[in-house]
Amino acid sequence: xxxxxxxxxxxxxxxxxxxxxxxxxxxxxxxxxxxxxxxxxxxxxxxxxxxxxxxxxxxxxxxxxxxxxxxxxxxxxxxxxxxxxxxxxxxxxxxxxxxxxxxxxxxxxxxxxxxxxxxxxxxxxxxxxxxxxxxxxxxxxxxxxxxxxxxxxxxxxxxxxxxxxxxxxxxxxxxxxxxxxxxxxxxxxxxxxxxxxxxxxxxxxxxxxxxxxxxxxxxxxxxxxxxxxxxxxxxxxxxxxxxxxxxxxxxxxxxxxxxxxxxxxxxxxxxxxxxxxxxxxxxxxxxxxxxxxxxxxxxxxxxxxxxxxxxxxxxxxxxxxxxxxxxxxxxxxxxxxxxxxxxxxxxxxxxxxxxxxxxxxxxxxxxxxxxxxxxxxxxxxxxxxxxxxxxxxxxxxxxxxxxxxx
Numbered sequence: 220x221x222x223x224x225x226x227x228x229x230x231x232x233x234x235x236x237x238x239x240x241x242x243x244x245x246x247x248x249x250x251x252x253x254x255x256x257x258x259x260x261x262x263x264x265x266x267x268x269x270x271x272x273x274x275x276x277x278x279x280x281x282x283x284x285x286x287x288x289x290x291x292x293x294x295x296x297x298x299x300x301x302x303x304x305x306x307x308x309x310x311x312x313x314x315x316x317x318x319x320x321x322x323x324x325x326x327x328x329x330x331x332x333x334x335x336x337x338x339x340x341x342x343x344x345x346x347x348x349x350x351x352x353x354x355x356x357x358x359x360x361x362x363x364x365x366x367x368x369x370x371x372x373x374x375x376x377x378x379x380x381x382x383x384x385x386x387x388x389x390x391x392x393x394x395x396x397x398x399x400x401x402x403x404x405x406x407x408x409x410x411x412x413x414x415x416x417x418x419x420x421x422x423x424x425x426x427x428x429x430x431x432x433x434x435x436x437x438x439x440x441x442x443x444x445x446x447x448x449x450x451x452x453x454x455x456x457x458x459x460x461x462x463x464x465x466x467x468x469x470x471x472x473x474x475x476x477x478x479x480x481x482x483x484x485x486x487x488x489x490x491x492x493x494x495x496x497x498x499x500x501x502x503x504x505x506x507x508x509x510x511x512x513x514x515x516x517x518x519x520x521x522x523x524x525x526x527x528x529x530x531x532x533x534x535x536x537x538x539x540x541x542x543x544x545x546x547x548x549x550x551x552x553x554x555x556x557x558x559x560x561x562x563x564x565x566x567x568x569x570x571x572x573x574x575x576x577x578x579x580x581x582x583x584x585x586x587x588x589x590x591x592x593x594x595x596x597x598x599x600x601x602x603x604x605x606x607x608x609x610x611x612x613x614x615x616x617x618x619x620x621x622x623x624x625x
Contacts, residue, residue, distance in 0.1 A: 232483045232484075233271065233299075233300060234271035234300075234302065234371075235302075235371065236302040238302075238369060238371045239269065239270065239271050239301075239302035239303070240302065241369070242268060242269055242364055242369075243269060243280060243286055245363075245364050246258065246269065246280060246360060246361075246364050247280070247282055249359075249360045249363045249364065250280070250282050250331070250360055251282060253331075253359070253360060254329070255282075255329050255330070255331045255355055255357065255360065256281065256282050256327040256328055256329045256330065257279065257280060257281045257282065257327035257329070257330040257331070258278075258279075258280045258330065258331040258332075258357050258360060258361075259277065259278075259279055259330050259331065259332050259345065259349075259357075260277065260278040260279070260280065260333070260357075260361075261277055261332070261333065261336075261337060261341070261345075262333050262336045262337070262423075263421075264421050264423075264484075264563045264564055265278075265333060265361050265365075266278050267484060267563065268361075268364070268365055268563055269286070269364075270286075270288055270301045270302070270303050271300050271301045271302050271303075272288075272296070272297045272300035272301040273484075274290060274292065274293055274294075274296055274297040274300070275290070275291040275292045275293070276288055276289055276290040276291060276297055277289045277312065277315060278303070279315070279319060281319075281323060281327065284322070284323050285304060285305055286303050286305065287303075287305050287307060287318065287319065287322055287323075288301055288303040288305065288306045288307070289307050289308075289309045289312075289314075289315050289318060290306060290307070290308055290309065291308075291309055291310070291311075291312075294306070294308050305322060307322070312344075312348070313348060315348065316348050316349060326349060326351065326352055327349075327352055328352060328353065329352065329353045329354075329355055330349060330352050330353070330354055330355070330357075331354075331355050331356065331357020331360055332345060332354050332355070332356070332357050333356075333357050333358045333361055334356040334357070334358055335356075335358045335423065335424075336358075336423060336424075336425070338425070342354070362567075362568050362569075365562060365563065365567065366560055366567065366568060366569055366580075366582075366583055367580060367581075367582035367583065368562060368582045368583070368584050368606070369582070372485065372562065373584075373606065373615070375482070375483055375484065375485040376485045376486075376487065376561075376562070376584065376604070376615055377615060377617075378415075378482055378483065378485070379480050379481065379482040379483075379485050379486060379487040380487050380604065380615055380616055380617045380618075381617055382411065382414045382415050382416055382480055382482050382487070383478060383480040383487040383489055383616070383617070383618060384616075384617040384618045385410075385414050386407060386410060386411045386414065386416070386478060386480065387476075387478065387489070387491060387618045387623075389407065389410045389411075390407060390476060390493065390623070391493070391623050391625055392625075393406065394468070394474070394493055394495060394625045395468075395495065395625075396467075396468055396469055396470045396495050397467055397468070398467065398468055399463075399464075399465050399466065399467055399468070400434045400435070400436055400439070400452075400463035400464050400465070400466055400467075400468060401455060401463045401464060401465060403434065403463075403468060404431075404432035404434050404462075404463045407431075407432055407478070408431060408432060411431070411478075411480065414482075415482045415483070416431070416480050416481060416482060417481040417482070418431065419481065420479045420481050420486065420565045421481065421486070421563060421564040421565060422564060422565055422566065423564045423566065423567065424566075427566070429479060429565045430461065430462055430479070431478065431479045431480070432462065432463060432476070432477075432478060432479075433452060433461070433462040433463065433475075433476070433477035433478075433479075433490075434452070434462065434463040434474065434475070434476045434477075435450055435451075435452040435462075435463075435474070435475045435598050436466060436468045436469065436472055436473075436474045436475075437466070437469060437472035437473065437474075437596075437597055438466075438595055438596060438597065439452050439453050439464060439466050440452070440473065440474075440475050440592070440593075440596075440597045440598025440599075441592060441593050441594050441595045441596040441597050441598060442595070443548065443549050443552050443592060443594070444460050444461065445460060445461070446461045447554065448548075448554060448588075448590070449546075449547045449548040449553075449554050449588075449590040449591065449592050449598070449600065450475065450548075450590055450592050450598040450600065452464060453465075453466065462477075468495070469495075470495045470496040471494065471495070471496040471497055471498065471499065472494070472495075472498075472499075472502075472597070473492060473493075473494060473498050473499070473502035473503075473506065473597040473598070473599060474492065474493040474494060474495075475490060475491075475492055475493075475590075475597075475598045475599065475600060476490065476491060476493060477489070477490040477602060478490070479565055481565075484563055485562060485563060486561050486562065486563070486564065486565045487561075487604055487615075487616070488561055488565060488586040488588075488602060488604060489586075489602050489603055489604065489616055489618055490588060490590070490600055490601055490602035491601060491618060491621075491622075491623055492506040492509075492599060492600070492601065492622045492623065493622070493623045493624075493625060494622065494623075494624055494625065495625045496624075497624075498622070498624075501593075502593075502597050502599055503622065505542065505545070505591050505593070505599035506599045506600075506601075506622045507622070508537075508540050508542060508591070508599075509589050509590065509591065509599055509600045509601045510601055510620055510621070510622075511540070512533060512536060512537060512540075512589035513587060513589055513601050513603060513620060514620075515532075515533065515536050516529060516533050516557065516558070516587050516589065517587070517603075517605055517612055517614070518611075519532060519533075520579060520585070520587075520605055520607060520611070520612040521579065521607070521610070521611045521612060522578075522579055522580060522581055522607060522608075522609065522610075522611075523578050523579065524578065524579045525575070525576060525577070525578055525579075526569065526570070526571050526572060526575035526576075526577050526578070526579065527572065527573060527574050527575040527576060529557075529571060530555075530556070530557055530571060530572055530573050530575070531573070533557055533589060534546065534547070537589070537591075542591055545591040545592055545593055546589070546590075546591055547589075547590065547591075548592055549592060549594060555572050555573045555574075556570045556571055556572035556573070557571050557572075557587060557588065557589055558570070558571030558585040558586060558587035558588060558605075559571065559585065559586055560583065560584065560585060560586075561584055561585065561586045561604060562584060569583065571585055571587065579607050579612075580607060581607050581608055581609050582606075582607065583606075583607040584604060584605070584606050584607070584615065585604070585605050585607075586602055586603070586604050586605075587602065587603060587604075587605050588600060588601070588602035589601065590602070601620060603616040603618075603620055604616045
């Protein structure tokens, strides 16, 4: 049996009041610029971001009034955790409009709702509740706030990076041949959970599901699939065809391990190459090329740089190295991004993608993942998290950017 020491720094985390107030103030600036009178927040990570609590509740932010937090359950915990002063208990969502009228004497004429995550049935329900209010897409307002990480958020992500590094160190010491991909991932998860990893990853898209451990050994790395990524893996079954599968790990084969970590709400997303013994020359060369590409991209990531141009320059660099066919997927299945925003959700906007004209700004954080797939042979690549600074960028990842030999 495996027994892992617990991380002693697993205390109740309360988001500082000034942090929440700053986020609300920034949100109102974007609301005013967009001409939106109010925002109705229903998506749990968004509620947590703007209120500090993830209890069963709804947040209402009005441009000229104090925000209201409507709590179904559990009220004592919500009051303890949130920085919002006006907390109102409700038994049903249908009570919210009356609560707004009670507190603010009116309902808004325009109100934002996160169209990217609210199901159509819920939208119709909310429109029925606010039948005289024009409901607009509030997603850009939320994203404008969340894509720029504060000093506090960077500290939380650095904490997650520390747990991720400990977990990769554990992998290096415990990766052995003859164990299935799935079994080894189970051992990894048990260790990571003792370090503070939630075991669950937050995903924004309704067709996506976050899974922490994505291991592909030898030929399973060369198997493409449904996952929107250059590499996919077999998965445990046809119903869940992503990531680790039943294949046994062998000596001298390239092993790509992609670890998603969430600690106190914030994510880290990293991939590293491993080998038990000696990796074949072609796989080692591709692994080192991925490292070179990562450094190339990181040097290009600075305020004002255009995302699509960074993507294109990396594609050209990979082709110059001789990996045009393998970079970012099979020739007919190329991924159109090389990095994604990360924070309270594993994948957030903005995306470092083809055709994006968005410029990088200080405070943006990306998981950058130059990867190769060699059909039916192996996968090679790396993924590290990078913060845009005032003058350039730096790695938030603490795990060494290297190939690990066990």
